[in-house]
Amino acid sequence: MRYAVRAVVAAKARYVLPAIGIVLGVAFVVSALVYGEAVRAMAERDAALADVSVEVGPDRTETPLDSALVRRLAQVPGVAGVRPIARGWAFLVDREGGTDRAAATNYLPSRHTLDAGQAPQGANEVVLDDKAGYSVGDRVRIVVNGVVRDVRVSGTTAASRSLIVLDTATARKDFAAAPDAYTEVDLVAAAGTSESALLAAVKEVLPDEFGAVSGTELAASAQADAEKITEILLGFAAIALFVACFLIANTFTMLSTARARENALLRAIGASRRAVLRRVLAEAAVLGVIATVPGYVVGIGGAALLGNLFSDGPPLQALALTPILVALCVGLGVTVVAAYLPARRAAAIPPIAALRTGLPVDQRSLNRRSVVGAISTAAGLAAICATPQTWELIYLGAPLLMLGLIALTPWLGLRLTALIRRPLTRLAGPRATLAVENARRVPRRTAATANALMVGLAICAAATVPLASLAAEAERAADTGDTADLRITPVDFAALAPDTAARVAAVPGVRLVSPVGNAHLDLGGGRALDAAVVDPVSLPQFVPVTVRAGVLGSLDHAIAVTTETATRRQWAVGTRVSTYTVAAIVDLPAGFGHDALVASDPDGQPPASILVRADPGQADAVRDRIRAALDNPTVRVHTRTEYREAAAEPYRRFLGILYALLGAAVLIGALAVATTMTMSTVERTREVGLLRAIGMTRAHVRAAFRWESVVVALLAAVVGLPAGVLIGSSAVWGQDSVALAIPWPTLGLFVVLTAIIGVVAAAWPAWRASRLPVLDALRSDTE
Structure with missing residues (x-):
């Protein structure tokens, strides 16, 4: 172990980038665990304030939780305290x-x-x-x-x-539903009364319209919610760690290659294969432990950041035992597992290799790997293509496709680099030719480097396509649902005041307003109907309503249903539906998004939006006047263009969060490219010296390394982005309400960013290679 520590310290420059990859992976895991535990503890603490909680049912307007019921609950045997809450x-x-x-x-x-x-x-x-x-x-x-x-x-x-x-x-x-009512009541059990006994006693006196749950059930529900958050974050952490495995494995592969003669000498003087294997794995273990410490610290900072982004900063337990142990196991385990195959290959070097000059070349055939990759890719494609019929197959097809492409990347890399060799030579001359040939020299290493970046790019593309499709659908719905000049809506979790429509109508330049609400009509027997609460007189001025049967009228104790709804439920004009009568069958634009129209909300809720018709050419001015008149930061007043953009904004915001979570995987992939280029500089020291000796300038050396890095990075993009687009598209296929929209500009930006990653990753290795002294490089035995 002392030797392993000395070896890591001696080669610390080579271990910096893989250590950063381990730090990022461990930090992701720690952030997920610490934040999830903080959310769980906070929710459980809140739930523990009551032994039994009584909540109002969905029909709270008709059956308020009033003071009389609170007094009845206080008299239940075993109740020591009552806390009515609104x-x-x-x-x-x-x-x-x-x-x-x-x-x-x-x-x-x-x-x-x-x-x-x-x-x-x-x-x-x-x-x-x-x-x-x-x-x-x-x-x-x-x-x-x-x-x-x-x-x-x-x-x-x-x-x-x-x-x-x-x-x-x-x-x-x-x-509350009434001035004398509450939204819930928390009950505290008396000494000697169990939680279950109190719950049973409360349910005996509680009307059917109300629900009662124990504090244990509330805590279990809170824990389940916290576990969901943790599982989601751990999923992204697993992606980052999976990518880090490529970085670690590639690093130890190149180190083992560079130390081939040293390992062979050890074998020649009597060291066994197992001893060489243990030596490499011990080095990996030391690296994992060293990187875990800063990874844990960064993870605590990440948990605090998550708390500020997604909640109100729940108190964190920075030194909890579970995250510490998990961080150590992850940092140590991932590093050792990823280094195992390179360690085995290092142990298999024969003693005779100590007499050779230069570095050993991997002569293993790619045929078996390519066949396995082709089979896995074909199986993944078949499962993905069947997704519209059986949506769950995407969970099988996507991993099979990605694993198949990972196995096929060496073969694909040889073919793709052969295709681009001539165009790049015409573009950049012999430097590009040298770069392409260097990328083709060790296809397994090139593939491992590209795969680290490819996985992150593929997942980014897979997330982009469905969310871009949803955003495009939201924009279409906002654009086709009505013809209003302005739309007034509240921010999330807010509401419009009941007098908002009247105040807007009084603003100069407003010609007409039409409030629109959302109602969930309970039809009995487990049936429900999604209805829009509208003014049937003003609505046709904003929404193209085509009456197919009946009369729209005032909709007094009546509803108008869409043709599709009437056909599906076998309704006709005059059909009695719960407390309503079908007065009309209408066609509504698809973007309107409701199955029926009703004149009043049974729950008495305020409108969800207000449609506004402004004087011709005055939409922007009227918008500003309405904002000034309302003076309410929770109310949004949008023109048609602004509302269309606002409708898609939640999906774009969510996509931004996904990109941030996937950024660690992409960054680790970029580090893999940088690591390969840095260590290949050492391997090719003599080659660089020979090139400089025959007249290659420092600028040309830097350009050759940059082009090689760009070729490897673009290989990741060429393989990963189409795979991600295919996986993302399969999630949209067969969805009647969403049309596939492939965001070509975003994908093009991914390609550009990938090329930039290649250039940046090669910056230091290229500069270092160009500064090698020619005579010292020629004396090197690395070639």
């Missing part, structure tokens, strides 16, 4: 005018310990979490149910998330 979502307007979504609830002394100030009194006071950055007495603006309020901060409290605490009367008015 909660929902609200927004805190920051000093720059932006918004921060926060959980809003009523003040309860047992749940909210004040750090400063006092409990809120009346609708004009709030308690904020201490992370918000406000002090007692500050004036702030909050938005609740679409209404902007100017309130005073009466106190602050420690909280694990953004929190706005209201007085109980205000919270009940804002979030």
